[in-house]
Amino acid sequence: MDYSRPELADRLAAEYVAGTLRGPARQRFETLLPAHPQLRHAVRAWQDRLMPLTLAMEPQQPSPAVWKRIEQRIGPAPAPQAAAPTGSWRQLAFWRGLAGLASTAAIVLAVVLAVPQPAQPPIIVVLGPAAPPADGGVSTASFVASISPDGRSMVTRPVANVRLESNRSLELWAVPKARAGQPAEAPRSLGVVSADGATVVQRGKVLDDVDALALSLEPGGGSPTGKPTGPILYVGKLPAAPKR
């Protein structure tokens, strides 16, 4: 089917949002969404049209156990210094400005969260394709990671459009520095990052003894083994940053 046909895209989106598109057809539609802006646009328009209908429903209070289970699933609350909203918002704006200046490609970068000494610029790592282009051309940057100077938080953002199948994820890895006379250490997972938007990575001191960052293609939700299982798509070496 030609999903770029506006009437068809609109009809499918209507049935998807109304809920009558079911079973394999619904799954197929969801798989198509990431790659079809026209479908996504139609879906959003139908959501805007129909969702206000639900506002007439009588609210149903969930049992307290639900929130407890959610809290367990999303992990422990962050350290207190990471949770000062006003401070981090001001710093967000500050870092945006700095990162914008530092970037020649006019990429908007955001480095967030409590940074003890905001006078230091973020560390910027550019990740390019792991394999050289087949036609021998110049490889272009694909992801940019900007890291707060204390190495506590990092924001990744795709530069070029990265298309992923819906059942695949991109996982970020910290590749440890090789030490003389010792076997190479395995990469440490920094979690799954978004292929079409910014992702904030917070893993404490993520960058101690790290040589490079790498992004691998993994099954949806990330590597099941804790080690990269799919191909490494993008790599970027950390600059030899002056340590405080």
Next chain:
Amino acid sequence: MSTPEREWTERSRALSQLLARSGLGDRAAFATLYERTSSHLLAVVLRINRDRAQAEDVLQEVYVNVWRAAQSFDAAQSQPLTWLTSIARNRAIDSLRRSQTQPQLRSNVSANDPDEEETDVYDSVADDAPGPLDLLSRATDARALHGCMEGLSAAQRQSVALAFFDGLSHGEVAEQMRQPLGTVKSWVRRALLSLKNCLEAAAQRDAVAGKG
């Protein structure tokens, strides 16, 4: 500008901020977001999956998903409550697929009385419920939508309401309404098309009125 409209805008802005802060890992903001929206999302899910335990499991999945995806929320493109409700509906519909082997107790229309085919499901669920979201239902968008729902034929309205609110498939709607599948499919399709045209016309009228 009337109070409900301002209220809608303010609530939307507040929820957008909570989502943005959740996306930055702010747990307190996320807890507030949950407090303000979970009872609405549970109502939406329960309507589709009537099993309370399953519905609460779905709700849990929804918020874990929201926590992880909050960064991808784009306030310029979507209303926060629309975004959240869509996630909840999709999860609820998926949960039906998974528990298809179990009997579903969803019939609330003409279950006992075959003469009740004219019962208007939309009317029965549209009763205003007092609660924090009550004001929202009187916001402009919702008002236009309700007006447009009124413009549908009773059969169209009922078929769309059964599908949308209760998460029934075309086949299940046909069974409920005791009508051929093809008839129901065309009711739903025409109802959605009329709603779209009616809402677009209403938006244009609003735009003209806003300028004049």
